[in-house]
Amino acid sequence: MRHKESGWRLGRNTAHRRSLLRNLVTSLIVEERIETTLPKAKALRPQVEKMITLGKRGDLWARRQAAAYLMTREAVTKLFDTVAPRFGDRNGGYLRIVRTGWQRGDGTDKAFVELLGSEKLQEEKRQKRAEVRAKRAAEAKKALEEAEAQAQTEGGAPPSEPAEGEETKQ
Amino acid sequence: MPNPKRRHSKARTGNRRAHDSLKRHSLSECPNCHEKKMPHRACPKCGYYKGREVLDVEEAS
Numbered sequence: 151m152r153h154k155e156s157g158w159r160l161g162r163n164t165a166h167r168r169s170l171l172r173n174l175v176t177s178l179i180v181e182e183r184i185e186t187t188l189p190k191a192k193a194l195r196p197q198v199e200k201m202i203t204l205g206k207r208g209d210l211w212a213r214r215q216a217a218a219y220l221m222t223r224e225a226v227t228k229l230f231d232t233v234a235p236r237f238g239d240r241n242g243g244y245l246r247i248v249r250t251g252w253q254r255g256d257g258t259d260k261a262f263v264e265l266l267g268s269e270k271l272q273e274e275k276r277q278k279r280a281e282v283r284a285k286r287a288a289e290a291k292k293a294l295e296e297a298e299a300q301a302q303t304e305g306g307a308p309p310s311e312p313a314e315g316e317e318t319k320q
Numbered sequence: 321m322p323n324p325k326r327r328h329s330k331a332r333t334g335n336r337r338a339h340d341s342l343k344r345h346s347l348s349e350c351p352n353c354h355e356k357k358m359p360h361r362a363c364p365k366c367g368y369y370k371g372r373e374v375l376d377v378e379e380a381s
Contacts, residue, residue, distance in 0.1 A: 248369050249361040269372070 158193035171197050176221040179229050182268035183275075188259035191247045195263075202244050205234025236267050 160167055170190070175197050178184050186194070201219065204212040208230060217226045237244050249261045264272065347356040353366040362369035 249358075251361070251364055 158189050160189060160193060172219060172221055175201060175219070176225045178263060178265065179220065179225045179233055180222070182271055183262055183264035185250070185260065185262045187253060188247075188249060188261045191261045191263045195245050195247070198263075198265075199242055199244055201229060202234055202237055205229045206237065208234065233265060236265075240266075 160170065162170060171194060174184065174186065174190060174194050178194065178198055179201065197219075201216055204216045213226065213230060216229060217223070220226050220229070244266055246264050246266055247261050248264075249259055251260050252258065253260050345358065348359040349355070350357045350363040350366060350368065351371075352368040353363060355363065355365040357363045357365070
């Protein structure tokens, strides 16, 4: 009989689990999307929704209660000023959890959690990441060409071998 | 401690294991790139889930 077993313990004692969840909730509110394991994502959901409910109340006492749970002042400000007003017409169900794959090592399900309505922000972040990646790739290519040129001026070994090594590092 | 009284046969072992086989996962088709993917998960090939790109998928360069 599976009685009296509610919630997720996550293999931690109470204090450790509370810390973990506070950290996750804070990160989620600041970043709008976080990647974690599926059980953590599921355990996170009720906590975040409680915070958003506080945010919707919006009074001083609510603000103090949120500040007592969230790890940074920045998160509290963001929760009350930008996150909570978004969900004015919605009673719960503020999060989206999407399974993405498996974790190397222990095979746990990985998922990301995001706040609804953050799609535009995610798109911008993705764009930025793509730019950084492109820049890095261009730099690596330049470095590779320079190395090749140097090898040729030295006139020694053929440049094909170190070039291939560089390729795999990218 | 109680111990087995008789050795048991290979057939007995085999018969017991007849029900131990693993089943293949059922896969669904990704509506975006038409690859097979695990149901209810973002597609690992194209990063789409429910009509929206949700993951960064590195292209092999």
